[in-house]
Amino acid sequence: MRHNAAVIELGADDAALLRCGVEASRLYFRSRAQLGAGKGSRGVYMYRAGRALEDWDSSPPCMADVFRCMGKVARVALSAIARHLRLRRDVFSHLLDDTPLPANEVSSSVLLAAYTNASLQNGKGAIGGGKPGINGEVEKGLLTLISSDSPGIQVCDPNGRWYLADSGSAPGDLLLLTGKALSHATAGLRPAASYKAAPDYSSGVNSGGRTSLAFRLMPQGNAILDCSPIAAAGHVIPQSYVPISVSQFMDDLSAEEDVLCNHSDSAFVPQINLNKDPSLRSVLSDPLSGAFLEDAMVVSCGHSFGGLMLRRVIESSRCTLCNAEIETRSLVPNLALRAAAAAVKLEDDRRLFHNATIRKRRKELGDQMDPSRRPNRENGDVGDDGINRGVQYPFSVNExxxxxxxxxxxxxxxxxxxxxxxxxxxxxxxxxxxxxxxxxxxxxxxxxxx
CATH class of the missing domain: 2.30.30.140 (SH3 type barrels.)
Incomplete structure (x- = not known):
């Protein structure tokens, strides 16, 4: 795991099951291509345990058995990572689905079968179904296990170099990658892996295409990512790792992806251009999320970060401004920058409140002059408590x-x-x-x- 990935060798029975699943998926996608059901050079099928299959919903064989097998391996690997961090084996169990899965309940985890018979552009889309990041894809969940019929996945090591992670794996072996949710739950001690398809290998053996099965161990949407067990084990936790619900965490990651996807595929390093006279607010805010740097930390190279950018610097162990390697355990709070950010934020809040008050007074004067513009209680514009409920808040507490x-x-x-x-x-x-x-x-x- 020093290089953010590991190859797992399974027993004979489990390895045979995975080989059968990969081959069955290959035949499934080829048959669909011949029937004209799938257009293009790429096919992806998603299987989720507990989801009811319709009569028209065909799927590759062995998906249920492969899902159970890879799910068992993922849980064992998660327990091993917990023990490596001096935690209980079951410390992450509250994030996972119940085993066995209760009736009429769909699993949070997902199994993806993917087939590609041509080189992928820019080496992205190693698994399928995920959005590419700055340098390839970054998994959102806890763990990802990949089984394929040929090598072809590059992983970025902590030094920023890409290497073929599954070069020594045999058919039936699994490639283990860690995700963003696990990185947050471990306070950055187990960073998320960045991966992409290797251009020289993406076409598969003998140019016959590459088939892979990827199991994504996802936390439940209503669970809480909490780093308190990490602190109890004696590890240092940066202030940016606060308890957060899984649903909110995934929403934040999606927002971050949307910001990054608006830029070019080349590496985007958010820097402040001093020649353009930046505003004080831009200097005191996170370039990714726009939030004020009230959690600013000084890294070993002297630069300061906060918000989403601080999380990115901690995960990559590298400064995004000068590209210097940093020691994540040597972070120091930047008290002066935090105080300045808090002061500017307070001024912004006062200005917004003042402008909102002026708009409210203008609206009240307009309603007094024109009775037709007054809010109508019968239409639900104003609740019994006198609060004007907009479109985004159509419900009230205790409803x-x-x-x-x-x-x-x-x-x-x-x-x-x-x-x-x-x-x-x-x-x-x-x-x-x-x-x-x-x-x-x-x-x-x-x-x-x-």
Whole structure:
């Protein structure tokens, strides 16, 4: 794991099962290509345990058996990583699905079968289904296990060099990669691996294409990523690693990906151009998220970072401004920068409050002059508590709702009744599931009134 990846050699039975699954996936994608069901040079099939299969939903054989096999290996590997960090073997168990999976519940983890018969552009898309990062892909979940019929995945080591990680693996072996969620749960002690398809290997053996099975061990959406066990074991935790729900963590990663995808595929290093007279706010804010540097830390090279950029520097152990290697355990809080950021943020908040007050007064004067513009209680514009509820906040606290779900809603909560316990930012609510008592954070779009 010194190079952010490891090859796992399985026993004879499990290795034979994986070889069978890879070969079955290859035949599945070839048959679909011949029938014209899949266009292009790439095919991806996703299997998730517990998901009901429709009559028209064909799948490669052995997917359920491969899912169970790779899921067992992923849990054992996660326990081994926990022991390496002087933690209990089951310290991450609260993040995972129950085993066995309860009836009518869909697993958070996913198995991807991918087939490519041509070289991928820029060496990206090593597995399929993931968004490329600055240098390839970075897994969002806890662990990723990959089994393929030929080598072809490069991994970036801590020194920034790319190497062929599965060059010594045989058919039936597994390549283990760590993800962003595990990196946060371990306070950066187990950084996420960056990987990409090797251009020389992506076409497979004898140019017949490359088939791979990738198992992504994902945490449950309503779980909490907490680093307190790491601190209890005696490790130093940077202030940027705070407890956060898995759903919020994944939303932040998606927002970060959207920012990075707006730039070119070349390495993007956010730097401040002093020749353009930057504003004080730009100097005191994170270039990725725009948040003020209230958690600013000084790294060993002398530069200071906070927010998402601080997390990126810790994970890569390299400064994004001067490219110098840094020691993550030698981080020191930048108290002066934090105080300056807090002061500017306070001024911004005062300015926003002042502008909001002026707009409110103007609106009240306009309503007094024009009665037709007054809010209508019957249409639900104003609640009984006098609060004007906009489109993003159509529900109130203690209101009973039905979870209709969307693409971000865990499937086990769809169709359940819940009670809103609190209101969050940007149209998000914290709910308690009626019956099970579970807490989940969902947006207003996935809810409807009962």
């Amino acid at each position: 009973k709702v039905m979870i209709k779900g969307n693409r971000r809603t865990p499937e086990k909560f769809v169709g359940k009744e819940a009670v809103i316990t609190s209101q969050c930012l940007n149209g998000w609510y914290l709910l308690k599931i009626i019956g099970s008592g579970e807490n989940v954070r969902l947006q207003y779009r996935s809810l409807r009134k009962i």
